[in-house]
Amino acid sequence: MGVLERTDHRQTDFSKGANxxxxxxxxxxxxxxxxxxxxxxxxxxxxxILPGRACDAFLHGLDALDLHGHGIPDFRQLNEKLLALxxxxxxxxxxxVPDAVFFEHLANRRFPAGNFIRGANELDYLEEPDxxxxxxxxxxxxxxxxxxxxxxAYGKGGLRALSLGSxxxxxxxxxxxxxxxxxxxxQGLRIYGAGIVSSRTESIFALTSDSPNRLxxxxxRVMRTLYRIDDFQQVYFVIPSLQYLLDxxxxxxxxxxxxxxxxxxxxxxAAIEPSDRIVTRGTQDYARSGGRMRQGAAVP
Ligand code: HBI
Ligand code: FE
Numbered sequence: 156m157g158v159l160e161r162t163d164h165r166q167t168d169f170s171k172g173a174n175x176x177x178x179x180x181x182x183x184x185x186x187x188x189x190x191x192x193x194x195x196x197x198x199x200x201x202x203x204i205l206p207g208r209a210c211d212a213f214l215h216g217l218d219a220l221d222l223h224g225h226g227i228p229d230f231r232q233l234n235e236k237l238l239a240l241x242x243x244x245x246x247x248x249x250x251x252v253p254d255a256v257f258f259e260h261l262a263n264r265r266f267p268a269g270n271f272i273r274g275a276n277e278l279d280y281l282e283e284p285d286x287x288x289x290x291x292x293x294x295x296x297x298x299x300x301x302x303x304x305x306x307x308a309y310g311k312g313g314l315r316a317l318s319l320g321s322x323x324x325x326x327x328x329x330x331x332x333x334x335x336x337x338x339x340x341x342q343g344l345r346i347y348g349a350g351i352v353s354s355r356t357e358s359i360f361a362l363t364s365d366s367p368n369r370l371x372x373x374x375x376r377v378m379r380t381l382y383r384i385d386d387f388q389q390v391y392f393v394i395p396s397l398q399y400l401l402d403x404x405x406x407x408x409x410x411x412x413x414x415x416x417x418x419x420x421x422x423x424x425a426a427i428e429p430s431d432r433i434v435t436r437g438t439q440d441y442a443r444s445g446g447r448m449r450q451g452a453a454v455p
Contacts, residue, residue: 176246177256178246180247181229181230181231183231186226186227190227190272191227194226194227195225196275196278198224198291199224200355201355204355205217208346208358209345209346209352210338211345212397213347213352216294216298216299219236219240219298222295227272230247230268233294237297241264241297242303243264243265243297244266245265245266245267245289247268249269249271250271250283251283251284254322255317257310258309258311258313261306261311261313262311262313263310264303264306266289266293268290268294269284269289272287279356288349292353296347299397301397301400301401305400305404306333312325315410319409319413324413324416325409328374328378328404331372331382331390332394332400333348334351335348335350335388336348336392337351337369338393338395338396338397339393339395339434344362344369346362357388357448361391365437365440366441367387367388367391367437367441368425368433368436369390369392369437370393370431371392371432373392374403374404375412375416376392376428376431378416379420379422380422381422381424382424386442387442393434425437425439
C-alpha cells in the first residue's frame with residue numbers, strides 16, 4: 156500500500172491507500188529525523204511567543220495534550236487525550252479534502268489533519284495545511300468544550316450550506332473565526348485562530364501591527380466579507396467570548412440568512428462600514444506597500 160512507502164508523506168495517488176472518507180494512516184513510523192526536527196523547530200518558535208498572545212483555551216490545550224516540541228505527535232496518543240477531554244479525534248488526510256468530506260468529519264467530531272510536514276525551505280508559508288498547521292494550530296482549541304461544540308456545529312452547518320449553495324458565505328465565517336479569529340479578554344486581545352497561532356510572523360502582526368482593521372464580530376458582516384489567502388489579513392474580527400461565538404451561530408437560522416445575503420454585495424477586504432464596531436482602525440500600510448510576508452521580511 157502506497158502510503159507507508161512514501162518518504163515525504165504527500166500522497167498523490169489517491170487510488171492507493173485512501174479511504175472513501177479520504178482518511179489515510181498517519182504513517183507515524185515513516186517520519187524522518189529531519190521531519191521531526193522541522194516540527195520541533197516550528198514548535199519552539201511558537202511556544203516562545205504565544206504566552207500573552209494566544210488565548211487561555213489554546214495555551215491550556217497545548218498543555219493538556221502534552222504537545223511539546225519532541226517531534227511530530229503520534230495521532231494515536233493524541234487521540235487518547237483528546238477523546239477523553241471533548242470526544243474529538245484527529246484523522247489523517249493527505250491534504251485538502253473535498254468540502255463535503257471535510258464537513259462530514261467535523262459534524263462527527265473528527266478533525267482531518269494533513270499527515271505531511273512542510274519542508275525546511277518553506278517554514279513560513281505553505282499552500283496546503285500540513286501537520287503543524289492542523290495539529291499545533293487547530294487541535295489545542297478542540298480541547299475547549301465550547302469551541303469543540305462550535306466546530307461540530309460548523310460541520311453540520313457546512314453540510315447544509317452546501318445543499319443550499321451558500322458555501323462562500325459560510326467559508327468566510329470559518330476563515331474569520333477558526334483560522335484568523337481574535338478574542339477580547341480583560342487582559343487585551345488574544346489570538347485563537349489556527350492560521351495565526353501556527354505562524355510566527357502573523358502572531359505578531361495580528362496583535363500589534365498598525366496596518367489591519369480589527370472590528371467587532373458581527374455574523375452577517377463577517378459572512379459578507381471577502382478574504383485573502385496569500386498574505387497577512389487586512390481585517391480581523393474580534394469576538395467577546397467563545398461562548399458568544401457558539402451561541403450566535405447555533406442560535407441563528409442560516410436558511411433565511413443565506414437568502415438575505417445572496418441579495419447583498421460582498422464587502423471589500425479593507426472596508427469599514429458605518430455599523431462596524433471599530434476596535435482598531437488600520438492604516439493598511441502593509442497591504443498598500445505590496446506585502447512582504449512571503450519573502451520572509453520582518454513584521455512591520
Ligand atoms: N480540507 N484538509 C482540509 N482542511 C481544511 O481546512 C479544509 C479542507 N477542505 C475544505 C475546507 N477546508 C473548506 O471547505 C472550509 O474551510 C470552508
Ligand atoms: Fe486550518
